Amino acid sequence: MSGRLVRWVCAAAVAGVLAAPGPAGALPEPDPGPGGEQSVAGLLTRLQELYGEAEEATETYNATEEKLKERRAEARALTERLAAARGSLYGSRIAAGRLARQQYQGRSDISPYVRLLLARDPLHALDQGHVVLRAARERKATVDRLTGAERRADVLATRARAALDAQLRLAEERKKERDAVRSRLGDVEELLASLTPEQLADMSRLEETGATASQRAFMASGALGSAARAPSRAGDAALSYAVRQIGKPYVWGAEGPDSFDCSGLTSQAWAHAGRKIPRTSQEQWAKLPRVPLSRLRPGDLVVYFRRATHVALYLGGGKVVQAPRPGARVKVSPIAANPVLGAVRPDPEDKPMSGYRPPPLPRGAMSGGDAGYDSPEGAS
Incomplete structure (x- = not known):
């Protein structure tokens, strides 16, 4: 985005929730004002929808990017194994060729067999028999190695081609998804760009009013319980890492060290605590163990919206550390x-x-807009 648009995005923190907090919270439908112009609430709703579509597209892109990384690693490993198998096959073919030449030239260990048939000394004949048996075993081993090496090389070559095909398909998917994110951000x-400074200021006030009301109602509901809890050592490490990122910009698809999207921040925070977790908010919600809100402890992940398209780290005291949206920066926000x-x-x-002891927060840790953005379609 241009510098001017980034400032506008930061000024228009556009996801205030005026209804009750929780999954069902939403702004009213757009309401055209006098002369057919949309009301401030309608404009805010439209921006919510656009950002929701952008964030959902971002998480889809992130999921494909992770799959692509896995396929690249698989393709590299298969290529290395295929090279080793081909080296083994080359050695086996040389040994088999040497055996064939020896037999063709009459210099193989078949000649002792002839001597065995003509031997008069039984002890000498027994020694010759061992020689023939050993030679036969060696020839069989040579042929078996050749056959096995050919089979392994064929299997690995097939798997390597399949991995490469999958990698190419995922790369094409990623390109389409990247274009989808850019298109939605372009709509934003x-x-x-079509709004006046007065409209932006009105939307900012509307968002702030909605967020304050939502947080007040959420905290009054007792959803978080009454007891303050301590994190595990890993949770403390993850949270401390997230706090150190405060002030860095949100960039879609980014996972540090200079910028983050929402799930890039949470996944990297826990990676620095020594725990590998899924990359996207939707996979974090689907694959990690659930915990009741009444038992939240610092370092836990709070997931938002019906499609699980946004995520933050719980700081404690009803606050989270998050990367809110494009144009914003990593910050501390009210949980609701x-x-x-x-x-x-x-x-x-x-x-x-x-x-x-909670990690100390830098100055201005709560400055800026707090909202992430939901998908207008609702739950899947």
């Missing part, structure tokens, strides 16, 4: 700035640490 830029879907815990077997 186009809408923002977006509709909460639920929470997951990457380290359910680890016990809370003793003597926990």
Whole structure:
């Protein structure tokens, strides 16, 4: 985005939730104002939809990117194994060729067999028999090695071709998904460029009002329980990493070290704590163990929207660390700035640490917009 549009995006934090917090929270449908112009709430809803589509497309792109990384690694490993198999096959063919030449020239170990038939000394004949048996075994081993090497090379070549085909298909999918993200962000830029400074300021105030109301209602509901909890040591490490990223820009598809998207931040935070978790918010929600909101502890992942298209790390005290959206920066936000879907815990077997102290926050950690963006279609 241009610098001007980035400033507009930051000024227009566009996902306030005016209804009750939780998965069902949403803004009203767009309402045309006098002269057919949309109301501020309608414009805010449209921006929510556009950002929701962009974030969902981003998570789809991220999932394909992870699959592509796996296929690349698989293709590299198969290529290395195929090269080794072909080297073994080459050696086996040389040995088989040497055996064939020896037999053709009458210099193989078949000649002792003839001597065995003509031997008069039984002991000498027995020695010759061992020689013939050993030679026969060696010839059989040579042929078996050749046959086995050919079979392994054929199988690996087939698998390598399949891995390469899959890699090419995923690369094409990734290109289409990248174009989809860019198209949706282009729609956001186009809408923002059409708004006046007054409309942007009105939307910012509307979002702030909605987010404040949602947070107040969420905290009053007692959904988080009353007890303060300590993280595990891994959770503390993940949270401390996330806090150190505060102020870095959101960039779709990014997973550090200079910029992040929402799930890029959470996956990298836990990777630095020594735990590999899925890359995307939807996979984190689908594959990690669920934990009740009433038992949240710092370092847990809070997942948002009905399609699980946004994720943040729980900081404690009703706040999260997150990468909100394009144009924003990693920051501390109220937990209910977006509709909460639920929470997951990457380290359910680890016990809370003793003597926990929350990581110190940098100045301005809560500055800027708080919202991520839902998909307008709702739950899948």
